[in-house]
Amino acid sequence: MVPNLRTVQSESSPGAGQLVEVLGDTVRLSHVVYAVVISLVLSFGGYWIGLQVFPGIVSHTLVNSYSLLLAMIGCIIGVVMNAKLFKPKRVLSESESNPDEQMELLEELQVDPAEESRLLENDPVTKNELESLNLLHLFNPKAGEPS
Amino acid sequence: MSTILIALILGVVGCILFSLIGLVSGTDETAVMVPFTLLVILLGAPPAAVFTFFMSAVLSKHITHAVPTALMGIPGDTLAVPLIDHATILRRLGVPHIALRKMISAGILAAFFALPVSLIFAHFLSRFAHFFETAAGPIFTIAAFVIAYFSKGRWASVIMILPFAFFLHAVGDAGFSILHKHLSIAFFLGIAVGPIVADLLTSFSPSGRAHLLRKKEREYTVAPDVKSWSGYFPNPLRALTGPQKILTFITAFISSLTFTLSPVGMTSLLGEAVGSRTRGLYKKSTTSLAVMNGVTESTYIAETIIPLVAFGLPLSPMALGPAAPLFNAPPVFSSSPMHNLHNLLTPWQFFWFGLLGLAVAAVIVYPFTMKYARRATIFIMKNISQEAIIAMFIGLASVLAYYEGHLTGVLVTLAVATFGGLLNRILGVGSGVQFMIFYGSTWMMTQLFS
Numbered sequence: 172m173v174p175n176l177r178t179v180q181s182e183s184s185p186g187a188g189q190l191v192e193v194l195g196d197t198v199r200l201s202h203v204v205y206a207v208v209i210s211l212v213l214s215f216g217g218y219w220i221g222l223q224v225f226p227g228i229v230s231h232t233l234v235n236s237y238s239l240l241l242a243m244i245g246c247i248i249g250v251v252m253n254a255k256l257f258k259p260k261r262v263l264s265e266s267e268s269n270p271d272e273q274m275e276l277l278e279e280l281q282v283d284p285a286e287e288s289r290l291l292e293n294d295p296v297t298k299n300e301l302e303s304l305n306l307l308h309l310f311n312p313k314a315g316e317p318s
Numbered sequence: 319m320s321t322i323l324i325a326l327i328l329g330v331v332g333c334i335l336f337s338l339i340g341l342v343s344g345t346d347e348t349a350v351m352v353p354f355t356l357l358v359i360l361l362g363a364p365p366a367a368v369f370t371f372f373m374s375a376v377l378s379k380h381i382t383h384a385v386p387t388a389l390m391g392i393p394g395d396t397l398a399v400p401l402i403d404h405a406t407i408l409r410r411l412g413v414p415h416i417a418l419r420k421m422i423s424a425g426i427l428a429a430f431f432a433l434p435v436s437l438i439f440a441h442f443l444s445r446f447a448h449f450f451e452t453a454a455g456p457i458f459t460i461a462a463f464v465i466a467y468f469s470k471g472r473w474a475s476v477i478m479i480l481p482f483a484f485f486l487h488a489v490g491d492a493g494f495s496i497l498h499k500h501l502s503i504a505f506f507l508g509i510a511v512g513p514i515v516a517d518l519l520t521s522f523s524p525s526g527r528a529h530l531l532r533k534k535e536r537e538y539t540v541a542p543d544v545k546s547w548s549g550y551f552p553n554p555l556r557a558l559t560g561p562q563k564i565l566t567f568i569t570a571f572i573s574s575l576t577f578t579l580s581p582v583g584m585t586s587l588l589g590e591a592v593g594s595r596t597r598g599l600y601k602k603s604t605t606s607l608a609v610m611n612g613v614t615e616s617t618y619i620a621e622t623i624i625p626l627v628a629f630g631l632p633l634s635p636m637a638l639g640p641a642a643p644l645f646n647a648p649p650v651f652s653s654s655p656m657h658n659l660h661n662l663l664t665p666w667q668f669f670w671f672g673l674l675g676l677a678v679a680a681v682i683v684y685p686f687t688m689k690y691a692r693r694a695t696i697f698i699m700k701n702i703s704q705e706a707i708i709a710m711f712i713g714l715a716s717v718l719a720y721y722e723g724h725l726t727g728v729l730v731t732l733a734v735a736t737f738g739g740l741l742n743r744i745l746g747v748g749s750g751v752q753f754m755i756f757y758g759s760t761w762m763m764t765q766l767f768s
Contacts, residue, residue, distance in 0.1 A: 191527065193514065297600065
């Protein structure tokens with residue numbers, strides 16, 4: 172069962188509502204700012220709480236470490252909150268691995284069918300692998316149409 | 319609780335944590351491994367258990383990073399970048415599950431192979447400890463020049479070596495004069511989050527923003543559901559052909575020897591070397607992917623173990639990056655005076671606890687990845703926005719920088735991230751180069767100015 176992969180497409184608006192690309196993915200600038208603020212507040216908050224609470228409970232040398240742990244927990248809570256508040260700006264679709272796509276790829280890469288066939292003649296292992304994947308016909312025209 | 323039990327628990331924790339992290343693309347290793355490793359150490363885990371945690375984390379991350387790489391054509395992390403092209407070919411042929419299978423099978427084989435090889439090699443190298451200690455500076459510097467030349471920036475990267483080294487040195491000195499201690503975590507966090515900071519800053523600037531603007535959301539294509547996803551998961555030894563297995567072992571061996579060279583560099587290099595000798599489209603892609611992912615595991619493991627076991631000093635890119643806390647984690651571990659895993663564990667303990675980490679991770683991650691790769695990818699793509707990821711990195715890096723150096727630490731990280739990030743984005747000086755410059759900067763500066 173394939174879930175519906177299409178997510179809501181949103182438009183870019185001027186100013187801080189703009190869509191920009193950061194680290195190769197699309198984000199809305201205003202959301203980034205809010206998310207970062209939330210993350211900083213929760214991380215540093217966790218750290219600060221740790222510094223207040225732990226000195227009475229654990230030995231002096233461990234206070235910093237446990238506070239760091241709380242900071243991490245705060246950060247993770249931040250991730251969950253941010254994930255819930257700010258939906259991904261992505262459009263997901265399923266790729267079609269159809270014969271056209273495959274032929275296009277072979278053309279793009281300038282694959283020489285004669286060369287490929289020749290190589291496969293001497294390489295039964297690869298030939299078997301390709302056969303089991305229904306790909307042999309792409310590289311070995313003599314094998315005929317896919318089953 | 320016995321050490322073995324704690325190690326086992328931490329191994330499982332590390333595995334689950336880093337499997338999940340590896341599935342989220344763009345999660346740079348240094349930025350995520352340092353905080354959690356540091357945490358485990360500072361919380362007082364026994365050294366052997368820390369090592370198990372780390373080994374488990376390394377294996378897990380480099381298994382699951384193959385998932386977005388194979389299914390979507392997006393690198394799971396920095397180390398997966400060299401694998402993109404071949405993974406995309408297989409995806410377009412309609413067999414991404416094969417790409418995945420080849421990558422993770424080779425990864426597991428290479429990891430288990432690299433563990434003993436590294437230990438043996440470390441044992442042999444320990445007598446040369448003095449040489450490596452003194453030669454580290456020149457080695458890193460030469461490596462920086464080589465990697466710089468082969469980076470996207472080419473000569474621009476090479477030209478920037480000295481200015482960037484000087485910058486790092488200057489910032490380091492400023493930090494020292496304020497805090498009276500040397501910062502290190504702040505620096506490599508800065509380099510690691512550089513690209514994010516650079517992108518964000520560019521977007522905030524109206525003049526810089528133009529080329530980053532997008533009109534609509536990014537489109538992603540996920541490979542379709544294939545019957546082989548569920549149920550059946552093959553033995554890693556059966557997923558690869560004989561020659562592929564041999565090449566995996568050979569490249570794992572070579573990359574273990576070259577422990578002072580950057581992991582990304584070695585992955586690309588060996589991938590190229592093997593790929594150019596392999597003929598036939600399908601065979602070339604599958605073999606290259608297997609070899610490359612194997613190298614991602616073996617370099618990480620060798621570069622952690624060799625310096626740790628042979629010298630106790632951080633003399634490899636890993637040791638100065640993701641594995642740094644194993645060498646220096648004040649107040650628990652330090653490399654001078656030396657009190658870290660080097661003196662706290664015997665080589666046999668490294669072997670058994672390392673093996674435990676690898677085994678725990680392999681047993682959990684391999685079946686999980688084979689069964690749930692596609693579902694996990696879709697879940698993450700639909701529910702975890704990039705904003706949340708970016709915020710996580712910024713939050714984590716800020717707190718850690720603060721932990722190490724308070725406000726000064728944060729400013730150091732911000733300054734390094736800005737300069738390094740912009741160099742990365744605008745000039746093409748990659749993080750690998752920047753890390754290498756960082757490692758060699760002290761030596762470079764003393765050569766020039768003392």
